[in-house]
Structure formats: structure tokens, C-alpha cells
Amino acid sequence: MTMKKLLSVISGVFAAFLFLSILAGCGGGGQKGPARIVLWEIMDPEERVILDEFLDAYNASHADVEVSRTNFAPEQLRTQFLTAAMGGGGPDLVFGPADNAGPFSIASVVHPVDEIFPGDYLARFIPLAFDTLAGHIWTLPAQVGNHLCLISNSDIVKTPPATFEEMIRIASDFTADTNGDGSIDRYGLVFESKEPFWLVPFLGSFGGWVMDAEHNPTLDTPAMVKTLRFVSDLRNRYGIMPRECDYQLSDTMFKEGKAAMTINGHWSWRGYDDAGIPIILSSIPKNEKTGLWAVPMISSRGYSVNVNIEGEQLERVKELLKYLVSPEIQVAYATKLSVIPSIREAFDDPAVKKLDRIAASWEQYQRGKRMPVVPEMRAIWDAMRPAFQNVLNGEATPEDAARAMQKDAVRKIREMKG
Amino acid sequence: MAGVHLKGIVKRYGKGDPVLKGIDLDVEESEFMVLVGPSGCGKSTILRVVSGLEEIDSGEIRIGERVVNDAPPRERDIAMVFQNYALYPHLKVYDNIAFGLRVRKTPKEEIDTLVREAAELLNLGSMLDKLPKELSGGERQRVALGRAIVRKPKAFLFDEPLSNLDAKLRVQMRAEISALHQRLKITTLYVTHDQVEAMTMGERITVLESGEIQQTDVPMGLYERPANRFVGTFIGSPPMNILDARLDGGRLAVGECIFSAGVPDELRNRADSRGFLLGIRPEHLEVHDRPEGLRATIDLIEPMGGESNIYLSTGAGRVVATMPGIAVRKRSDEVFLRFDPAAAHFFDSRSGVRLGEGSVPGRSG
Amino acid sequence: MGSFLRRYAQPYLFIAPAAVVMLLVVLYPFIYNFIIAFSNMSLYHLRNPEFVGLQHFRTIFTEPEIVSVFAKTVIWTVVNVAAHLFLGVGLAILLNQEVKGRGIFRALLILPWAMPQYITALTWRGMFNYQYGAVNLMLRALHLPAVPWQANEYWALAAPIIANIWLGFPFMMIIALGGLQSIPKELYEAAEIDGAGWWFRLRKITLPLLKPVLVPATVLGTIWTFNNLNVIWLVSHYGEPADKTHILVTYVYKAAFHYYRYGYAAAFSVVIFILLLSFVVYFLKATGEKGAAG
């Protein structure tokens, strides 16, 4: 064979191989061996450690299936799953926050949980754990909560405040310029003041909420105006919060013992423990002017099943899903990470019942209100965020900001639906 | 215009041995001086030192009346032509020639007159609007010349300006540069490693080796009275033959052959036991069949057209002889070599310094 | 025909895999983008998009924010590219001299480029914090007023620009260094003998001779900067404050992936594509003809 012929044969084979591999990439499936189940999740690192232990155990005891998981950032998971599932592919299972239900249900990319599981199975869960949208449940909850609480450094705060007034007083006492360089280095209260999620508890305490029953934004209200003024006062009038206090700054200051109190969720507690900060959990205080407790948004996190999964594979996925939300696993999560279980057996387990943190978190949970899972919420967040920041920066009055929020939210929702 | 005078120039790069080891060189006003020597001997360094691109470690450089040791290049008012022309690739021929004038803020109209004048002189009139890459090698070379002459500098420095050209063009440009010098009479220091170029162009030639000047003389002076073995073999092509020689009873002996002719007095005065070197140019060797002179065997014959180079082996070493016309002999022929001892050069076998008549003593160590 | 095949079959076979991949990963999405630009595809019309003609284009050009977003895109691009060029060429010239420790300087200056953009951007975001960020700490140490990098509309644009200048200059520096090293030393020597000073040589030799490498690098740099989503998105934390810190691409990104406005975002990217295409054509025409050196 001449060199030239040899070359052309090689190139032909190479081209064919590449072409085939592209086709194979598009097709997928149809292979022998254990059935593969793919899970996409958005868990925190600590959660993933626990998950991996149980998945390994599951794989070991089920020779016929092989479960693999991939971690995503929440936004990534949402958009990529939407795209993949719309195209008829995607993972078998996704784990995410309850508000994924909005886009997933509208795009019909997940099975309604109430259609693939019988009612008596779902009855084993805490009723509060479910979100319903368009008459269906779209996510099987694995944990409830995901809400904010007040976290106090018990070295500094002996008894957590029960009212805003008390909270401000304790915070003022701690706020100081300890090294006398003219800038304050110790603050009474730190929390993510760029995200409106942290504004909502205060809004609730003034009797307001983000949307009505028809999912229309209700942002331009007296309650919102008072809320904005109150939070702005925390920083600008009482001076108990730093400027441009974002999540990272709050986290760092609290971990360094330079902040007396913070407002954060269950995902943060472990970090504070590791930093050696002794924490007490309590409900975000009561608004003495209205007599209402602060109302953090509550929601679940859980699993949804890809609508493209059918038949035998669906049965396999359901079996895995039951395992993933089983009391055994939920107790492990609750005891290790202080998340509130969604299934009653785990919730009532003595090992869980005796945990102070779960109790405090549950108390706060009951004072919270469900986060809407409709996609409109996203437009509302984005409308609230800048206006909220403008108030904090002194670039807008609470009245103007409330009006701007409402207008912007209405427009964004219209555009989304357009 | 002015002469260029170097006195005791020492230059070293970094910490190593000096590259120039005490150069004394006088290029007189309007003179065309060629600097020749093998690669790496320091020719370019001399030009760079004169132009001010390099500083010297000791010695004195004078251009005209002014000592320029510490003057930056722009104050020395000289022009340099580089081996690779160093034309500005992004500028048209016109702008390349005008560059130096613009630097000196010459008025626009004057620049135009001068550039056109230079272009006229160098036959570049039709190329003023072209970019260097659109020119042939010879044309580029002429642009480089134009850039040098347009400023009317005190002196020209050329660094092997013809080595990138093909043989034919080289001959032509050689003539053009010489003609240009005839017209402009600008003091010129011209570097080459090609001895033919040196011989044909130089009014005087300086031979340089290992950073030391071997000899400075007019071309025929170098040819006829090489100051040492190096100059003897460097100038002339094919090179001068060097043979071991000795005195045998007052007569010159080379190999098995003893010449009847006398030798210079200076040689006679030396101890008989001590040998010396005999240099004889190829054209002074006569090849014939009579058993007289040195016995030799022909190794190779190179016909050159008008003459032939004949390479031979003798008992005293290998030699080359030049004969007019086409050689009638062939390889392996056994022949005899004869020469007139008066045409021979004698060198000390250790120092290489010329011995006897016309020698220029004491230049090298 | 037969001889054509015999002659070219092999080269085409070699190209074929690449061509197929190109077709699939570039051309197909490109055309698909054009198609959905004229549809109302969004979360609510994912499976049943309808043809809406030029509606999105009308919306885009009547959007109240469009002028300010476009202006910021221009500022972002021009300032970044100009700074990259200035710093890159300047540092390259310095690095091209014979200085001690040149290798170390060169390595240090390439460092910003070697780090993942994502990490650099987030680090810069931290450094721009009002109270505890390194930048303001430094300003205070110099007795200068602290700057509200994240709260004020204009500073919030300046912050990602600074971060991106830091990220981007090494590229230009490397390109310019390569260009400088290909300029023969004799050109400078000839000019020096002609009496040209430093500034004259820079203007008349260095810059014109760098042009052939700097022009394509500038075109590329402009496109990259114009379309650089990561840095401004992350440093401004998705457009804060108040969605004021957007350039066209971050604006589109938000529409597409936050609000699922696929049709609208596709139409917007068509507009961006046409803008960039006209820029490139214009720029290459304007600089190309005369820039041919070497």
C-alpha cells in the first residue's frame, strides 16, 4: 500500500469515527448493564457528603441500578434542566428549591408528584411541606425550612431579643469603634441587605406581603414604605449595620465575632460552629408597633422527576426517590445539619425532637409564610432589589422606592408573559 | 566632511576579553578606506564604536577636529548603511530617504529638493512611491545609500552592504558605490569580509584580525608586501601558498629542492638551523615537466575559463598554482614546480611576521 | 468530476470532521437564534411559539433603558480596550529593554491572565466592598475619600472596568511583546544615527510597525470586551445597583436566563451581532489598507 493510500484510508476512518461519535452523543441510551439514574442537585457541600454516603450504600445494595449525581448552581440547574428536558433528555431527577416548580410546571418538564405517588404515601409527609401550583404538587419535599432566623452570638447576647426595640438596643450597645481609628469595626447586626429575601420578614411584620392570591405584585403599599424606612433606619439612623452589608461581609463579621447578631438560614449554622462562634437561634423579633412577628419566607427543597422518564425506569426512579426521602436519611440530615425533616416519622424521631436548633427553627417556621413558587416571584425579586438598595443608599425615599418596585414588577411580569 | 581618527581603541562586551584590542586607524578626509577581515574579527564593532552605538572602554575617537568619545550618535553627523539595509518597512522610499532630514526638522521644500536630488543620483526617481518590500535587493541597497547621502554627513560607514546581493549585482553595486564616492568625495569607512571587494574598492585597506589591525596600505601594497602571513594569505585568490623552508648552505631549500638563487640578507643572517615560511602566490608558480624544482602530483584541476587553478601535493605540503589558458595536464600527472625566489615572501615561522625586503616590522606579536 | 474527486477527496476527508462539528455547534445555533428572534418563545410559549414578526425589534429600540445600556457598552468597551492597548504596549516596551529580572516581571505581569476569570472577578468584587474592600482601605490609607463602588451608578461601572483592565492587559502585552521582538534592532540604530530621539522612534518606528499585530488584536479585544459577560456580571453582582450596571450582553443574558424571554433575547443578540459585524467590517476597512507593513 502506498503512503498516500494509507493516509486516505486513515483519514476516512477518522472522519467516520468522528461522525459516528457525534451521532452517538445525540442518541444516548439503549445500553446494557445496570440501569443508570442521573441526579442533578444544588446541595451545599455538607449536604453532598451525606448524600454520597447514602447513594454509595444504595448502589452497593442494588446491583441493577447505578445512581450518579452532578452538582449545579441553582440558576444553572434550572435553565439547563429546562433546555434538556424540553429536548426530550435531561437527568432522571433534580433536587432543588420549591420555586423550581413554577417554570417546571409551566413548561411541563416534570411529573406531578401526586400522579406518580399514591395519596397514602404522600400522607406520611407534613402537610406544610407541600407547595401546590395549578392543582398539582411538583416537588417531593426532602426537607422543610430554607428560612431565615435570628442568630445571636451568645458570648455577646445573653437573651435573644423578642422585639425590634430590644434588638436595636442590644445592637447599639455592641456597635463601637474599638481601636479608635474613627471607623466602626464592631456592629450589632449584620445581614445580607442587598437581597430582598432579607427584607421580607420585616415586610410581614408590618402586615404586608409580596403578592396577592392572583400573583399580582403588592409592593406599593404603606407596609412596604414602613418596612423600607425601618430597614434603612437600622443602618442610617441607628447605625447598627455596616454600609453595603452583603452576604459575604455579614458572614465574615459574624464568624470573626465582630457582630452580635445576624439573620441567616440553616445552611449557615455549621459554618458558625466551625468558626467557634457559640450561637443561639431564635425567631426574628416581633414588631412592637403592629404586634406582629417578623414573617420570613418558608419553603421546602426536594426532588422532581423528569417528565421524559416512563415505564420501568420511572419505577426505578420512584424507588430511589422513596429511599432519598426516607426517615433514615432525613434523620441523618436533621441531626447533622439541623434541617427540619419533611416526613413525619423523621420529624417525630426522638433524636430529632430533642434538638434545640430544630425546635427553634420549627418555631420560626410556623411564624413564616410560604414563598410563592410562581415564576412571577422572580420578577418581583428583581423589582424589589434595586429599589431596596436605593433606599439603603439614600438615593430614593421609601415612598418612591415602593412605587418603583411595583411599577417595575408589573412591567417585568408583562414582559415575561409577552 | 572630515577625517575619522581612532587612537588606541579598546572595547569589550561585558566582562570578557576585549573585542577591539587597541585600534589605531586614520581615515583621511575624502578617503575610501576598506576594513577587511574574517568573520568575528571586530569590523562591525569598529563601525558601531565610530557611530556611537557602542561606547568604548579606552582610546580616542576623533571626527574632524572633534573628539566624540562621549557624543551621542546624533551629534556625530555620520551615516551608516547596514548589511540588511535597515529600511523602514512601513515607509515609502521617499519617506525612508527623508527620515533623517525630518528628524532634523529640515524645512519641507528643502527635504523635497534633497530627496529628489539623491533619488536622481541613484536612479530611484521612479520608485519614490513604493514600499521597500516592492523593491529588488539592489534597489533596496540604493535606497539605503540614498538615506545615507541625502543628509550630506561628515562620513559614511558601510557594514557589508553588498553581502545580501547575488554575485552579478554585487559587481555592479561595487562599481556604483565607487562611482558615487568619486563624485561626492565623502570620507568612507567600508567594512567587508570579501577581499575582492576590498581590493577593487578601497583607496586604502585595513586588514583586521581578532580585534587587531594587521596592516594598512594601498591595495597593491598589501598584495606585494603583506606585513605578515595572515595578510599574505587573506589577500589574493586563490590564497598564497605557504611552505616550510630552510637555508641549506646559504641557499634556499624547500622540501628536497635546493634553489640556486640567493636569499635576502636578513634571512641569511638568521641561524641556519632555524626554519622559516616561504609564501608564493599561485600565479608565481610555474608547472612544467622538466625534472627541475619541486616534484609534485596533480590532485585537482579547476578550469576558470581564462585560467586554471591546479592543486598539487609536494613533499613540502599542498599548493595551488594558477596557469593561463586550459591546462593540458590531468589528475595524477607527475610534474615539477618552479618559481622565482624574488617573487617569494618570507615569514617568521612562529610569529608570522614578514622577513626581509619590504617587510613592515613589528605590527603583530 | 472523477479526477476532481481523486484529487481532492483526501483533503476534504480531513476537513470533514471539523466541518461537521462546526456546522453542528456554530451554524445550527446561529440559524436557530435567527429563527426564534421572530417568535414569541418564552417560558409561557416554550412548546408553542408563534411568529411575531419584528415585535421584539420594535421593543428593543423603544426600550427606555436601551440608550443608557448602549452608552455604557460603548464606554465599557472603549475604556477597556484603550487601557489594554496603552498598558499592554507600554509594559511591553518596558519589558523589551534589557533590564535585570525581566523574566520575573514578565511572569508577574502575565499572572492576571493566567487566573480563571471567574475567580478574579469574584475577588475584585470583594475588593470593592465599601467598608472592608482592599481598594477603599487603600484609598483611606492615602487619606482619600472612600468610593461607593457598589452603590453608585457610575462607580459601579468603573469597578468592573478596573477589574477587566487588570484582567485584559496581559493579552495585549504579550501580543505587543511579540511584535516588538520582530522589529529588527537595526531600524532603531539607523534612526538613532539619523538623530531620532526616544519619542520620535516610538512614534515613527515602533507604533507603525506594531500596527499589523495590534490591529487584529484590537479587533479581537473589542469583540471580547464587548461580549464579555463574566466580569461585569460578577463584579456588579448581576447588574447592581438597580440593574444600572449592564452592557448589552449582560442585559440579554438576564432577559434570557432570568426571565426566560427567549425570543426577545434572541432578537437582541441578532442586534448585537449586526452591531459587532459592522464594527469589524468598518474597522478593518479603515485600518487595513494602509496598515500593510512588513
Ligand SMILES: Nc1ncnc2c1ncn2[C@@H]1O[C@H](COP(=O)(O)OP(=O)(O)OP(=O)(O)O)[C@@H](O)[C@H]1O
Ligand atoms: N553585543 C555583543 N555582545 C557581546 N559580544 C558581541 C556583541 N557584538 C559582537 N560581539 C562579539 O564581538 C566580536 C566581534 O564582533 P563583530 O560583530 O564586530 O564582528 P564582525 O567582524 O563584524 O563579523 P562579521 O563579519 O561576522 O559581521 C565577536 O566575537 C562577537 O561575538
Ligand SMILES: [Mg+2]
Ligand atoms: Mg559584522
